[in-house]
Amino acid sequence: MTEQVNAKVIVIGGGIGGMATALSLQRRGFRVHVYERAKEIREVGAGVVITANARRALRDLGVDEKLEALSSTIDIFHTCHYATGEVLRAVSKEDISRKVGIASLGVYRADLHSVLMEAVLANDPDCLHAQSEFASLTQDATGVTVQFVNGASARADVVVGADGNASAVRSFLFPEEAPKFAGQIAFRSLIPMDLVPDSVRARGSIMSAGPGRYLLSYPLRGGRLMNLIGLVQSGTWEEEGWTTPATKEEFAQAFEGFEPDLLTLIDRIPKGEVFKWGLRDREPLQQWTVGRVTMLGDAAHPMTPFLGQGACMAIEDGLILGRAFASASTITEALQRYEVARKPRGTMVQLASREEGQTLQDPSKKRRTAQDRGLMDYDPVAVPV
Ligand SMILES: Cc1cc2nc3c(=O)[nH]c(=O)nc-3n(C[C@H](O)[C@H](O)[C@H](O)COP(=O)(O)OP(=O)(O)OC[C@H]3O[C@@H](n4cnc5c(N)ncnc54)[C@H](O)[C@@H]3O)c2cc1C
Structure with a gap:
């Protein structure tokens, strides 16, 4: 365990996935620095649905209760005929709670981001760095050095690319592949x-x-x-x-x-x-990790929004990355445990979201929501890592 206890991790990207990762690692005793390209680290004021699978992770991270108090419980999901408004299907929060144990929340993205960021800053007030756009990295047997567009550099044992759909870390690791x-x-x-x-x-x-x-x-x-x-x-x-x-x-x-x-x-x-x-959209990758560098959230598995799971997946990834580090004896083992635990699910949800996008806009096809597909049953706190 000695290598992990002292491991220093750089997270590129201070979005929802980056903050969840930082918090999960901090709560397990790791030192984390988050580098974000924006001038100010914050989220846009749009909405996002957070379902039971991600709420289990947020409970483990100690922020679910605060988020629930700021958000709206979705009482009934109505599927309606697009032209007449006739209700074709109604799934109540009681139905969802009965089936998956926790209701879904309608969340203001900025609220989700701030509850995570406040918890991260409470653990370490100096760990967030704005105006730090990732440019490139070099890695050797003892660590990774990241170069930023502003000319600065930073070194750590591990780098995690959480820099979203158009990830520069992903493009650096896999230059042939493009969104x-x-x-x-x-x-x-x-x-x-x-x-x-x-x-x-x-x-x-x-x-x-x-x-x-x-x-x-x-x-x-x-x-x-x-x-x-x-x-x-x-x-x-x-x-x-x-x-x-x-x-x-x-x-x-x-x-x-x-x-x-x-x-x-x-x-x-x-x-x-x-x-x-x-x-x-991007095709699923064969691997997420190269040496001491891995990815999560939209950087690893960008998905179309038709199952409303992209942010939920980023939160699950972050929680499990922390768990993988806490249960491994070397950095290589931690990154392997993370990828083995997460890649099949990330890829499956990525492809299912694409399929649902095609189904949804063809009224002759029957839709299968995240709940119908069993995605909310997943427990990132309990799955083996
Ligand atoms: C229309 C729509 C609706 C959606 N609805 C839902 C929903 O209901 N439920 C749900 O779970 N998901 C939903 N999603 C998906 C969700 O928004 C994303 O999957 C989620 O934001 C991914 O989080 P992330 O942290 O991986 O990436 P992001 O949120 O994109 O964060 C990446 C961060 O990295 C920073 N960054 C980028 N490049 C660099 C760089 N070179 N150097 C440093 N920093 C960098 C960015 O500024 C940003 O802060 C929706 C998406 C869309 C498009």
Whole structure:
């Protein structure tokens, strides 16, 4: 155990996966430094659903209760006919709790990020470094040296790439391999609840899948906000990033033919609150680890959002990376234990999300949610590592 007890870990990327990893490692006695390219380490104010599998990890990390108090429990997931609004399927939080033990939360991303970051900073106030964009790395028998775009460098025993979908660490390790446009554009908006039409508010969470298009709405922040996501097939548009401004007119136009109350919801989006981006997809990798460098979250298994599991997977990865370090006798063994425990699940969910994306936008096919696929049964605290 001596090697691990003194192991110093560099995490590249201070998003949800990076923070969960830092916290899991710190709680098991490891020294961690997180390097983030942004000027300020924070998350955008969009929504994310956090399901039982990830909540088990958040409980282990000691932050689930705080997150629950800031979030909205999803009372009933409604699947509705896209054009008429007729409820085709309703799954209540009691159904979910009965089947998987813990309800799903509608979470404001910035709240999830801040509860993780506050816990990380409480353990070590000096471990986060903003304006530190990864450029390259070199590794030898005793450690890894990372070079940053700003000219600085840092050395550690291990490096973890948690730098998201367009990961520079991944491109450095596997230069041949590149993300590709998934043929889908996403729109996102947050709408104050008092602007939401009554029939939409009453249903709470609505998933409407029409030909080539998909709308999802659910409450956040104790029901004060409605999160609205729209996904549309497209052969042409490719830009990525969460912050490209769009207009409610182009959002509405993409969802022409959807039920009138959902179109009213789009019409009521406050000015400046519509963003769009092109979804990226990548083929699963044969390996995630090269020497002393590994990856997690979207860097390791970028997935389209059709099962709502990308952030949940990043949290699971982070928890298990900490567990792997705590139970191994060498760094090589820890990284192996991590990859063996996580790669099959990461790859499976990545491919299932892709398949669900195709199913969802073809009304003749039957959808299989994360719960239908048994993804919420997974317990990252108890699985063998
Ligand atoms: C429309 C949509 C809806 C979604 N809904 C859900 C949902 O309901 N539930 C769910 O679980 N998931 C959902 N997801 C997926 C989820 O958002 C991602 O899977 C999750 O954010 C991945 O976390 P991450 O930490 O791996 O990456 P990110 O959140 O992308 O974080 C990466 C971090 O690395 C930093 N970085 C990047 N490059 C560098 C560099 N070179 N050097 C240093 N730092 C760098 C970035 O600035 C960022 O802070 C959704 C995704 C989309 C697109």
